[in-house]
Amino acid sequence: MLPIDPTKKLSFNRRIADGDLVIVYERYDTMKPIKVSEKGVLQNRFAPTPELWTLVLSHRTQILYxxxxxxxxxxxxxxxxxxxxxxxxxxxxxxxxxxxxxxxxxxxxxxxxxxxxxxxxxxxxxxxxxxxxxxxxxxxxxxxxxxxxxxxxxxxxxxxxxxxxxxxxxxxxxxxxxxxxxxxxxxxxxxxxxxxxxxxxxxxxxxxxxxxQTYEVREGNFGSWQDSDGASSFLKGCKKRQRNNLEASGTQTVIARRNGETxxxxxxxxxxxxxxxx
Amino acid sequence: MSSKNSDETLSGNRNPRITWEGCSVLLDINDGDRVLFSRLNGGAKIKIGNKNCSLQPLIGCPFGSSFQVDVGEDGPFLSRVGPASEGNNLGEKMDCEVMEECRDNRALVDNNTAQTLTGEDIDEMRRKGVTGDEIVEALIANSATFDKKTAFSQEKYRIKKQKKYAPRILVRRPFARSICEAYFKKQGEKIGFLRVDTLSLLLSFANVTSHSDVLVLDMLDGLITGAVAERLGGMGYVCNTYCGMTPYPINIVRMFNFSNETCKKIVHASLSELQPSSRSENSTSIDQIEDDSDIGKVQNKEMSSPSTIDLVSNIESGKSIKAGDKAPLDAINSWKENGFSSLIIAAPDLDAWSIAKELVPLLSYSAPFVIYHQYLQPLATCMHNLQTEKMAISLQISESWLREYQVLPSRTHPHMQMSSSGGYLLTGIRITASEKSPA
The missing domain is CATH 3.40.50.150 (Vaccinia Virus protein VP39)
Incomplete structure (x- = not known):
C-alpha cells in the first residue's frame, strides 16, 4: 500500500501484477478489496490507499473515518x-x-x-x-x-x-x-x-x-419565470412540452448541495x- | 525514539525536542491569545506589553517550556517557570465546590468601585519590582467583590489578571498544525482561509507519505508545500509548478525546522517543463492559463514583498536554509515517464478547471488528486467537467466541520464561537482514458 518498495511504486508503465492487492470500484458506493490472481478479469482497479482501505475493510468493530x-x-x-x-x-x-x-x-x-x-x-x-x-x-x-x-x-x-x-x-x-x-x-x-x-x-x-459533509453536484436547468405559465407547468400532461420550452430558453448551470443523509x-x-x- | 527521526539524524545528532540557536519556534502567549513565530538568533527580541525581552534564554530549553517576564537590574528578562499550576487548581477547587455552589451574581453591581487599587498604585508596585504574580494577588485582596463571586468566576478573574500582569510564554515546535492554526486565526486570507482540519483531510486524500512524488500548485505562500514536505521526511519530492517565469513564493516553508535533506526535496518546475514535449505547443488552453496567471504574478509580487506582520518576527534572516530550488533534470524526466503519485491544487484566484485540465494528466493512473478552494462553486464546475471528460473517478466534494469544546466539571459545552467555513475539497482518482470497461 505504501511506496516503500520502489519497484511497486505507481507509474504510467506499472501494470497490475499477480498477487497485487487492488481496490475494485464498481459504483460510486460499492468498492471491495481483491487480491489479484491470474484469472481475474475486472475493470476499474485501483492501487489501495489508507482512505480506500477504510472504505473496504471488514468491520470487526466500529471504525474511525x-x-x-x-x-x-x-x-x-x-x-x-x-x-x-x-x-x-x-x-x-x-x-x-x-x-x-x-x-x-x-x-x-x-x-x-x-x-x-x-x-x-x-x-x-x-x-x-x-x-x-x-x-x-x-x-x-x-x-x-x-x-x-x-x-x-x-x-x-x-x-x-x-x-x-x-x-x-x-x-x-x-x-x-x-x-x-x-x-x-x-x-x-x-x-x-x-x-x-x-x-x-x-x-x-x-x-x-x-x-x-459531502456535496452532490449536477447540471441544473432553470427556466426564466417570464417564460413559464403559472400552474400549468406543474401539470403532468404538458410537462414535456413545457420542459422543451424551458431548455431552449433556460440557463444551464452546475449546482451543488449537501448530501441529504450524513x-x-x-x-x-x-x-x-x-x-x-x- | 526521536533520535531515530529520519530528518534529524540526517542533519546531525541534534535532539529535535530541544531548541537550538537559529531554530524556528512558535511562541504561544497567554494560552493562545497571541501566537507568533520567531527564529532564535542572538539578537531576537519579543515585545510583551511594553517590555522588550531578548529571546536568548529560550535557546537550549526543551520545547514545551514556559517563560514569564521578570524584571532584573538590567531590565526585563524572560525566566523559565514550571507548568502553569492555576489550571490544575481550578479542577480541584471545582470538584468540591461546584456541586453546592450557592453564590450568584445578584449582589454584584457594575459601578467600578469594587477594585480599590488604582492604576497609579499598580505602576508604583511595578517600579518597586513587585512581580506580576504578586500584583495579581494584591488585586484579588483589594477586590471587594471577589469573595462574592462563584468559584468559577473567581478563577476567570484570576486568569484575566494573570494574563495582563504576569503573561506566560510557551515555546512550541512549529508543525504544519500550529502554523496553519496561527495563520488561520490571524491572517486567514494569506492561506486562502484553509483551516487545519481541511488541511489534514487534504493531506490524507492526497495520500502524502514518504517516497511519494507530489505535484503541487501552491498559492498559499508555501503552506501546502511545507505541510507536504513535513510528511515526506526528506524522501520523495514536492514539486511546485507554475505558469510563466516565476515560481510562487513559499515563505511559510521557512517556519518549519526542515533539515537540509528535506529542503533539497522541495523543488519547482514550470508547467511547460513538466508537460510531454508534444503537448506543449498545441492547445489554446495553455495560453488561457498563462493569461490567468498574470493575476497570479501580480499577486506573487504582493506576497513576496517583505512582510512586517506580527506572525513572523525575525524570520526574514538570511541564515535559514534554502528550499525551493529548480527540480533536477533526472527527477523531471522520471516524472514525465512515470507520472506523479499525487497532485494538490490550492489556487484561490485561478480557475480550478483550467488548472486541473493541465495537471491531472501529469498524474500516474490510479493516483489521487485534491483541489482546495474556499468557495464551493469553482469546485462544482470543475467536478462536473472532470466527470463529463471521464478523466477521473471517485469524485467527491467535501467540507469539514470542526467544533471545539470547553470541558470543565459540570460546565462542559461547545465553544461559543466557531469557524463556520474551513474551505472545500474536490477529490478524485485519475483513471486511464484508453481502455473502456466492457459492458
Whole structure:
C-alpha cells in the first residue's frame, strides 16, 4: 500500500501484477478489496490507499473515518520516523493511516485485548504490506498499561478505550517530553473523566468534534419565470412540452448541495501535551 | 525514539525536542491569545506589553517550556517557570465546590468601585519590582467583590489578571498544525482561509507519505508545500509548478525546522517543463492559463514583498536554509515517464478547471488528486467537467466541520464561537482514458 518498495511504486508503465492487492470500484458506493490472481478479469482497479482501505475493510468493530483519522494524524504531529502507540487496534482503520504517516523509519505499536481481533488485524497488515511498520500486541491496556519496554519511547499515543482515564497514567509514562496524546470517545461523560485524569500530567488539553459533509453536484436547468405559465407547468400532461420550452430558453448551470443523509456524530477527540518538567 | 527521526539524524545528532540557536519556534502567549513565530538568533527580541525581552534564554530549553517576564537590574528578562499550576487548581477547587455552589451574581453591581487599587498604585508596585504574580494577588485582596463571586468566576478573574500582569510564554515546535492554526486565526486570507482540519483531510486524500512524488500548485505562500514536505521526511519530492517565469513564493516553508535533506526535496518546475514535449505547443488552453496567471504574478509580487506582520518576527534572516530550488533534470524526466503519485491544487484566484485540465494528466493512473478552494462553486464546475471528460473517478466534494469544546466539571459545552467555513475539497482518482470497461 505504501511506496516503500520502489519497484511497486505507481507509474504510467506499472501494470497490475499477480498477487497485487487492488481496490475494485464498481459504483460510486460499492468498492471491495481483491487480491489479484491470474484469472481475474475486472475493470476499474485501483492501487489501495489508507482512505480506500477504510472504505473496504471488514468491520470487526466500529471504525474511525477519514475526518477523524486525518485530524488525529495532524494533531499528533506525526512525521516519518515517529513511534506511536495505539489501543485498541479494532479493525485497523486508523492504524493504516498511522503507519503511512510514520513510514518508512517509524513504528506503530498497536494493542488490543481481543486475541482473535488482533490476529485478524495482523493478517490485514500482512495483506496491505504494512507488517514491517506495525506490531500488534494482545494486551489489556486499561488493566495493565502499556509494556515497560516502551517507556519514554513514544512520540504520540492514541487511545480508543471504553475507560481511557485508566490508561492515561501509563500513557504519560510512555511519552517523550512534550509528546502528544489523543483520546477518542463517543460519549461526553468519558471525555469529562478523561480530562480530569489528564490534568495531572498534561497541559494544552483540547477537545474537538470533527465531521465530514459531502456535496452532490449536477447540471441544473432553470427556466426564466417570464417564460413559464403559472400552474400549468406543474401539470403532468404538458410537462414535456413545457420542459422543451424551458431548455431552449433556460440557463444551464452546475449546482451543488449537501448530501441529504450524513454522519451526525462519531466521537470527541481530546488532545493533550505532556507537561514539560523543569 | 526521536533520535531515530529520519530528518534529524540526517542533519546531525541534534535532539529535535530541544531548541537550538537559529531554530524556528512558535511562541504561544497567554494560552493562545497571541501566537507568533520567531527564529532564535542572538539578537531576537519579543515585545510583551511594553517590555522588550531578548529571546536568548529560550535557546537550549526543551520545547514545551514556559517563560514569564521578570524584571532584573538590567531590565526585563524572560525566566523559565514550571507548568502553569492555576489550571490544575481550578479542577480541584471545582470538584468540591461546584456541586453546592450557592453564590450568584445578584449582589454584584457594575459601578467600578469594587477594585480599590488604582492604576497609579499598580505602576508604583511595578517600579518597586513587585512581580506580576504578586500584583495579581494584591488585586484579588483589594477586590471587594471577589469573595462574592462563584468559584468559577473567581478563577476567570484570576486568569484575566494573570494574563495582563504576569503573561506566560510557551515555546512550541512549529508543525504544519500550529502554523496553519496561527495563520488561520490571524491572517486567514494569506492561506486562502484553509483551516487545519481541511488541511489534514487534504493531506490524507492526497495520500502524502514518504517516497511519494507530489505535484503541487501552491498559492498559499508555501503552506501546502511545507505541510507536504513535513510528511515526506526528506524522501520523495514536492514539486511546485507554475505558469510563466516565476515560481510562487513559499515563505511559510521557512517556519518549519526542515533539515537540509528535506529542503533539497522541495523543488519547482514550470508547467511547460513538466508537460510531454508534444503537448506543449498545441492547445489554446495553455495560453488561457498563462493569461490567468498574470493575476497570479501580480499577486506573487504582493506576497513576496517583505512582510512586517506580527506572525513572523525575525524570520526574514538570511541564515535559514534554502528550499525551493529548480527540480533536477533526472527527477523531471522520471516524472514525465512515470507520472506523479499525487497532485494538490490550492489556487484561490485561478480557475480550478483550467488548472486541473493541465495537471491531472501529469498524474500516474490510479493516483489521487485534491483541489482546495474556499468557495464551493469553482469546485462544482470543475467536478462536473472532470466527470463529463471521464478523466477521473471517485469524485467527491467535501467540507469539514470542526467544533471545539470547553470541558470543565459540570460546565462542559461547545465553544461559543466557531469557524463556520474551513474551505472545500474536490477529490478524485485519475483513471486511464484508453481502455473502456466492457459492458
Amino acid at each position: 477519514i475526518a477523524d483519522i486525518s485530524f488525529v494524524v495532524m494533531y499528533l504531529e506525526l512525521v516519518p520516523g515517529c513511534v506511536v502507540l495505539e489501543s485498541g487496534t479494532g479493525s485497523g482503520s486508523l492504524t493504516t493511516s498511522l503507519a503511512r504517516a510514520v513510514a518508512p523509519t517509524g513504528h506503530v505499536h498497536t494493542f488490543d485485548f481481543h486475541e482473535q481481533r488482533a490476529a485478524s488485524a495482523r493478517e490485514d497488515f500482512e495483506r496491505t504490506g504494512l507488517s514491517s511498520l506495525v506490531t500488534v500486541g494482545v494486551r489489556d491496556i486499561q488493566g495493565e498499561g502499556f509494556p515497560d519496554q516502551l517507556l519514554g519511547q513514544a512520540d504520540s499515543v492514541f487511545l480508543d478505550l471504553p475507560q481511557p482515564w485508566l490508561a492515561i497514567p501509563s500513557a504519560a509514562k510512555m511519552l517523550q517530553q512534550d509528546g502528544v496524546l489523543c483520546s477518542f470517545s463517543p460519549c461526553i461523560e468519558q471525555v469529562q473523566k478523561s480530562c480530569e485524569a489528564l490534568k495531572l500530567y498534561f497541559t494544552d488539553i483540547r477537545t474537538f468534534e470533527v465531521l465530514l 454522519r451526525g456524530h462519531t466521537g470527541y477527540l481530546t488532545f493533550a501535551r505532556l507537561n514539560c518538567s523543569m
